[in-house]
Amino acid sequence: MLTFYKTIDNRTVQIDEAQSGCWINAVHPTEQEIAYLTDTIGVLPEFVKASLDEEESSHIDSDEGQTLVIVDYPSAEEDDNANENTLLYTTLPLGVIIMKGYVITISLYENLNIEDMANGRVRGIRTDQKTRFLLLLLLRISQRFLIYLRQIDRISSRTERTLHQSMKNKELIQMLGIEKSLVYFSTSLKTDEVTLNKIMRGKFIKLYEEDQELLEDVLIEIHQAIEMCNIYSNILSGTMDAFASVISNNLNIVMKILTVITIVMAIPNIIFSFYGMNVKGLPVPVWWFPTLVAVIACVIATIIFKHKDMFH
Known part of the structure; x- marks a missing residue:
């Protein structure tokens, strides 16, 4: 134009x-x-x-x-x-x-x-x-x-x-x-x-x-x-x-939190695996005992990780 x-x-x-x-x-x-x-x-x-x-x-x-x-x-x-x-x-x-x-x-x-x-x-x-x-x-x-x-x-x-x-x-x-x-x-x-x-x-x-x-x-x-x-x-x-x-840094924080949660969730799985084996001689072989141990172990692990500020 x-x-x-x-x-x-x-x-x-x-x-x-x-x-x-x-x-x-x-x-x-x-x-x-x-x-x-x-x-x-x-x-x-x-x-x-x-x-x-x-x-x-x-x-x-x-x-x-x-x-x-x-x-x-x-x-x-x-x-x-x-x-x-x-x-x-x-x-x-x-x-x-x-x-x-x-x-x-x-x-x-x-x-x-x-x-x-x-x-x-x-x-x-x-x-x-x-x-x-x-x-x-x-x-x-x-x-x-x-x-x-x-x-x-x-x-x-x-x-x-x-x-x-x-x-x-x-x-x-x-x-x-x-x-x-x-x-x-x-x-x-x-x-x-x-x-x-x-x-x-x-x-x-x-x-x-x-x-x-x-x-x-x-x-x-x-x-x-x-x-x-x-x-x-x-x-x-x-x-x-x-x-x-x-x-x-945000990615590292997310990965750290996921790792901590994975560790806490793995504790009951380990305990229940022992009681799920077909062996004799396990202490108190009733359902509530491993459950109680797993809960106590998870609480202890959570307190330790919380004290070390691993959830932030």
Whole structure:
């Protein structure tokens, strides 16, 4: 799907066709739309292909007067395999192509960052100021990382409280999913940081004086997101290790109690086995005597195990 936007009277509005100084947004474009971008607009085919590669990592490239910036943005979607509504966090690539007359964004999926830009939720957008447009988009992406990291922290805290009450596989699997999401975020944030540092050097994209402060704000947000991601990862890793120890300890307690019960229950069986043999000379060969001995032996064994705190 192709949509076209242009800033008119300080407002970004949707237009019907591409014009000089406009923003072209391509979301999962068809073959005909890709042909339009390459043949009519003049976008390099390899730039389009790289932007639509789901495994493409963040980087910056320039060729024939066009600059491609691929950044990873965070994505949250519902887990269809979960019994309850839980979110899966991952990262996806977004390609931004800066060329003469146009700024073009290409992605495989719709994302909230582009929607915010298109719906006027980001202040200061001008489609004819391509460098500033790119920096505002990067700032929005970095802020989205921070929002999702706070959500992950809340989910982690809620799951941890649930685990304190009941050790279930569902909560443990959810914690593992959160840990995996943090790994995705950490990797993508570090590659985005490298790309931003290349932009800051001004070799690929011309930076204007008024854009320097905005770029510094983006770097600050990225650094903050990286620090938060590292902190949450360390906390979650320690929590998972602690719960693994708790689960192992609980298993040992259960096995200890079952062993004690087995020993106590085995005492009557031993006594009755003696009196069940077809031999002579057993003391008091009447039914109540072995029963009484078995009961007394069980009580004594129970008292000894209770004194040694074997039932906890």
